[in-house]
Amino acid sequence: PIRPRDCVDRAVRLLLEHPDADCVRGVVPAGQNPHKMWRIDEATGRMTPLLSVPGIAEPYNAPRQILPPVYWQTGHIDAIRPATILEKNSMTGEAIYALLIDPRYTVDLDNPRDWAKAEWVVRFGGLEMVHPDAAPRPMPERVALLVLDFDGVLTDNRVWTDQEGRESVASNRSDSHGLELLRRAGIEAVVISKERNPVVAARCKKIGVPHFQGVDDKATLLKKLLAERGVEASQVVYVGNDVNDLPCFPLVGWAVAVADAHPEALRRADYVLSRRGGHGAVRELCDLILAHR
Known part of the structure; x- marks a missing residue:
């Protein structure tokens, strides 16, 4: 699923450059050397080496650096001539040429842990790869404005209600300090929230952030806000956590989701924070912006 952008073009080019080729198959250097692999006799428990190497008596005891290089087929790409399938009744034929692929692109999906690894590589691997949607955008070189959702971003998305109907939320003090550091650096922040409870105004007043509740x-208000402030959309960062934030994502230069955001927000964000909403996610983002300056 993680394919270099030039993978298909390189495979076709290689096939065209070698008229004798039946197919081109993508491979990477093998992570495990088969010269150090064994078969076990189930009856006796005795092991025999899987492979031998001419000129090396005991390859399984030899340094891997002196062993023949081996490659693993990854499933990234097979470029096959029609005649290989139609006339030779094969998916590869005999003349198989190698398309060497950077092993960083290699992920086997056999269990949920492999899936989590693949998602990490896609999000944080820094790879130039084929994306089914638009590729994630990098953080703008200059950030002029940070726009935040409230519930689930500055809070942990929970609410406590007492017997009188009064609501309370939980927030993180490190977030407010991060926003203060941004202000000192000349980067303003603003909150846009669907929530109507007075707790939004109270918290935003406490941390000194303008708010709209x-x-x-949100998208219409965001466009109006940027026009009134004369801020370039490409210099705006938006951080949200739910589907009502999604219309704002394409209106800014960088769309960010907290770690526990709705799956659709996670999929469409340019960047996913490692921390959850209300647990230092905003501080993490502030630190990233300041470090990028």
């Missing part, structure tokens, strides 16, 4: 159409 009770907003059902």
Whole structure:
């Protein structure tokens, strides 16, 4: 699933450059050397080496650096001539040429842990790869404005309600300090929230961040806000956690989701933070922006 952008073009080019080739198959250097692998006799428990190497008596005891290089087929790409399939009744034929692929692109999906590894590589691997949607955008060179959702970003998305109907939320003090550091660096922040409870105004007043609450159409307000402030959309970072934040993602230069965001927000964000909303996610983002300056 993680394929270099030039993978298909390189495979076709290689096939065209070698008229004798039946197919081209993608391979990477093998992570495990088969010269150090064994077969076990189930009856006796005795082991015999899987492979031998001419000129090396005991390859399984030899340094791997002196053993023949071996390659593993990854499933990234097979470029096959029609005649190989139609006339030779084969998916490869006999003349198989190698397309060497950077092993960083290699992920086997056999269990949920492999899936988690693949998602990490896609998000944080820094690879130039084929994306089914638009490729994630990098952080803008200059950030002029940070726009934040409230619930699930500055809070942990939970709410406590007492017997009188009063609501309370939990937030993180490190987030407010991160926003203060941004202000000192000349980067403003603003909160846009669908929540109508007065707790939004109270918390935003405490941390000194302008806010708009009770907003059902965040995208329209965001466009109006940028126009009024004269801020370039490409210099705006938006951080959200739910589907009502998604219309704002393409309107800014960098769309960010907290670690525990809705799956669709995670999929469409340019960047996913490692921390959850209300647990230092905003501070993490502030530190990233400041470190990027």
